[in-house]
Structure formats: C-alpha cells, structure tokens
Amino acid sequence: MSKSIQAIRGMNDVLPADSALWRHVFNTAAEVFGAYGYGEIRLPIVERTELFKRAVGEVTDVVEKEMYAFADRGGEEIALRPEGTAGCVRAGIEHGLLHNQQQRFWYAGPMFRYERPQAGRYRQFHQIGVEAYGMAGPDVDVEVIALSARLFKRLGFRDLTLEINSLGGKEARAAYRAALVAFLERHEASLDEDSKRRLHSNPLRVLDSKVPTTQAIVSEAPKLLDYLEADSLSHFEGFQQGLADLGIGYVVNTRLVRGLDYYTKGVFEWTTRQLGAQGTVCAGGRYDGLVEQMGGAPTPAVGFGAGVERLILLLQAQAVNLPSAGSQVYFCTLGEAAEREARKLAETLREQLPGLRLVLNAGGGKLKSQLGRADKSGASLALVLGEAELARGAVQVKSLRQSLPDQELALSELVARLPGLLPAA
Ligand code: ATP
C-alpha cells in the first residue's frame, strides 16, 4: 500500500456526524438575518491581494503574517480571503450598491489564515457575518447587536458576554495612539516580544495582549475613552442607550480593540469562558472610513463576523442534540426479482413521501448481514422483500429499535401506512 495523503494542517473535514450541527447553525443564521431584512451576498473566496492590504491594513497580523497569498499562473497577485468585509465592500462599490443607498448584507463561508492551529483556531475556518451600509447612527449598531443576540439565543447559548468599546474617529485615535506609545515606551523593557514589535507598528494591539505581565502594564495605560471626540462620544452613548432599551446586557471594556485597521467608533465582541483562550465567538464594529478608502463614495458602515467552528464547539460543549440525519428506513431484498421490484418501490416511496430517508440495500447479502447494515444505518424500520413476499404482493416490516412483532403490509398500502409506523421526528 502506498502512503496515504492527509489533509493540510489546520484545515478540517466536517464528517456526516457533525454536519447536521453545521447546517443547523447556517440555517438558523440565514433565518435570523432574513428576519432583519438582510440579503445574502455570495462572494469569491479569492481576491486580489491588494484588496486585503488596502482594506485590512498592511501592518496587521492578518496581512503581514497570516495571508495565503501567491501569484497565479498568469502572474496576478491573489489571496484566499482572510475575512469577509473587504470583499463585501469591493462588491458593493463595483455593483454600485452603496452609493447613497442603505444596504443590509449577510454572508457565510470559509476564510483562510496561516495561524498556529489549536482548539478553536484553524487555517481554514468559517465565518457568518453581516454588513450594513449607508447608516451613520448608533441605531444600526444596536440593530446588528440585537440580530447577533437573537442568533445566539436561537442557538441556545446562555452564557455569552457582550463587550463593547469605542475606538473614536481618526483624529481621536491618532492623539490616543501618541499618548499610548509614549506610555508604553516608558515600560518597553518589561513588555513581551510581540508587544515590543507592535509598539511601533500597531500599538493599539498591545492593549489586547494575552501575556499577563503586559496586561498588568496595560491596565495602567491611558484609556481610549478619555480621548474620544464629541461625535464619537455621543454615538457611543446612543449605542449604550439602545442596548439598554432592548434589555441587552453589556460591559464596557476600554482595552477592547480589533485586529483589523478599518474599525472606527463602536466595536464589540461576544465572548464565552467555555472555550479557553479562543473565547471570542463574534467580533465586529463600525468602519465608517473603509468604503471611501477603497475608492467608493463616503459611506458609513457597521458589521460583524462570527466564527462558525467556535459556535459549533460551544453547541457541543452545551450538549445540544439534534435529530440525527441518518436513515429512517432500510430496505432489504432477497433474490433478483425482489431486488428489481424494490428498486422501483424505493423510488416511489421517495417520490411520494418527501423527507423520508430510505437506504436501499446494495451488494446483496444474506438477510442477517442486511439487517446488520440496517442497524448500523440508524434506521428505525427495516422493510424486507423476498421472493415469497413478492409473490403475495406484500412486504415485511421489522421494527429495529423497539421489540414489536413483525408485520406484513400490502405493497399497495405501503405509501399510505409507512409514515404512521415511523417514530415522530
Ligand atoms: P482572534 O483574536 O481570536 O485571533 P480576530 O480578532 O483575529 O480573533 P476577527 O478577524 O475579528 O478575529 O474574526 C471574527 C471571528 O472569527 C473571531 O471572533 C473568531 O470567532 C473567528 N476567527 C478568527 N480567526 C479564526 C481562526 N483562525 N479559526 C477559527 N475562528 C477564527
């Protein structure tokens, strides 16, 4: 045997046992987003590398260290998308959807970042997200939070914390950045290596360092909220008022920053303690400058991305069980004539009973081994059609999960009677 080929590190298969959970998350998200009038936008997974450099920022970890970027066969510099917002803005501008218009979009799909794989952190991961364009007021920030809260409630999560902060506008942030750099320089010797590097490239990121010694220093640092200009302050107040009106609890975390450069004003994260270090399940905020920076007309915007793998881990941690999507009925056949008849009958059943999950035995075998396959398939009923049954125009029904006597049904009444014999879903 030759050596088998394995999946790339950090890129996972989702096997049938878990895919029901995945579908549940995507379907629930689509329903909730639709309930707020958001329309799905489907975007390419590959874009020009330049798009992410300009949107996400040259000196961010995502662009500097994590991007899957390469030249294609024509020499074009392209990248697998590391996040969804850049492509959404690009498409919005390209199709003229953003100019003087209000737009509400949602998207879902794989993202790629060359990170160190660990629980809750992968190289191919999935995000579901929303973006709202053309609305400057805090009412829309509140709307996207309400929508995310509803999604998490529908998924059954009870212990999520909403953390919010405001990053202010460009000028406030520049003033704060200067003050922060001055403060951090005084403590430079005690900072961890990553933070020393970020001190000059992306100093705000030092604020959310996970290194305890750096955290201790940072807790004494100047606070962004003290630097906010009047406009950002009133926006932040409106944001908090709106959350309070809807009874959505939150904590202000003055050290909350985002890893992508485009954020302004309100930012937020939904976090859990149940997933260890990878506790942020959803993150987002306002990015009023990005559309213009990407070549569109000035357009305010707000959005978030939620990590699907982390949502799934949380569902599993909370032991959320879904009805299995295995088979309900396994059709055993004995003899060639019965097998041919059963193949037609199976098609009729699937045609007449939409939603029925029926596996038709393939590859022959003795009844015993067919019933073994039936058991493995998860079916609750086995149908058995042999030469004798065929001659009588009947089929045997065996209950696989309950100790009920076998019964015989006329082939002609099978469509009508079968649903009544299956356990309620
Ligand atoms: P982190 O601080 O965890 O690296 P981030 O700030 O890089 O997160 P965003 O770019 O804001 O994350 O992405 C939004 C969400 O997508 C995150 O909150 C997380 O749930 C999920 N996410 C981000 N990177 C990964 C990854 N490598 N693997 C799995 N999920 C991820």
Ligand code: MG
């Ligand atoms: Mg990251």
